[in-house]
Amino acid sequence: MxxxxxxxxxYDSKEDIAYRVCKQSLLSNSTIDIKALALKQYELRSRxxxxxxxxPLASTEFTYTRFLVPALVNYSGWAVFCDCDLLFxxxxxxxxxxxxxxxxxxxxxxxxxxxxxxxxxxKKQTIYPRKNWSSFIIFNCSHKSNKKLTVKLVNExxxxxxxxxxxxxxxxxxxxxxxxxxxxxxxxxxxxxxPYAIHYTRxxxxxxxxxxxxYADIWIKERDKYLNKKFNF
Numbered sequence: 001m002x003x004x005x006x007x008x009x010x011y012d013s014k015e016d017i018a019y020r021v022c023k024q025s026l027l028s029n030s031t032i033d034i035k036a037l038a039l040k041q042y043e044l045r046s047r048x049x050x051x052x053x054x055x056p057l058a059s060t061e062f063t064y065t066r067f068l069v070p071a072l073v074n075y076s077g078w079a080v081f082c083d084c085d086l087l088f089x090x091x092x093x094x095x096x097x098x099x100x101x102x103x104x105x106x107x108x109x110x111x112x113x114x115x116x117x118x119x120x121x122x123k124k125q126t127i128y129p130r131k132n133w134s135s136f137i138i139f140n141c142s143h144k145s146n147k148k149l150t151v152k153l154v155n156e157x158x159x160x161x162x163x164x165x166x167x168x169x170x171x172x173x174x175x176x177x178x179x180x181x182x183x184x185x186x187x188x189x190x191x192x193x194x195p196y197a198i199h200y201t202r203x204x205x206x207x208x209x210x211x212x213x214x215y216a217d218i219w220i221k222e223r224d225k226y227l228n229k230k231f232n233f
Contacts, residue, residue, distance in 0.1 A: 006036075011039055015085065018200075026092065073141050077141055079141050089197060089198065101140065103172055105140065106174040107138070110178075182199060185214050
């Protein structure tokens, strides 16, 4: 890899602390030089890059902005998008060890059908093909197929087109080890290994009603570390 990969972390104003803890866990578990940036919708709007109308089905402010990542790095190199409700436990250098230039994206190819009707702060839980594939994406931004992800397309295409990677052929979608996007309350049902990155996709302990989720103690410990660092002048 010729230059430092960029991580774009989805930012939602309702989950500011989740973003901050995610970023801390990412940087503290990396032995390679990486950049970690917040993907903020209002900043993209101010730059004229994001113009979609508010979508009542969008569960976060970064529902669609994640697909601007290749454009944001000028379709060059590797870049990563992740939801803010992830907590990294493993050195992310291992993410980049066996990537192939012929793949346009890499993701965990979940077969996920949650039983809950609502998640997070009351948002409706929707079920669709390839659900959660787009919650953690490694983009090969130089790949010719990703050049189809223009600013115009991201602003106009449907959610199903984008989240199901319909701008790509299936053989251009590489698979990641499931442990890199470990869905809290789901993956443990069939995987007895330990997670590399925990995804509190149903809702995390930063919400009062989600204090008892799986791995809540690990997130709380990381949050306390962040708060102690922030206020320990």
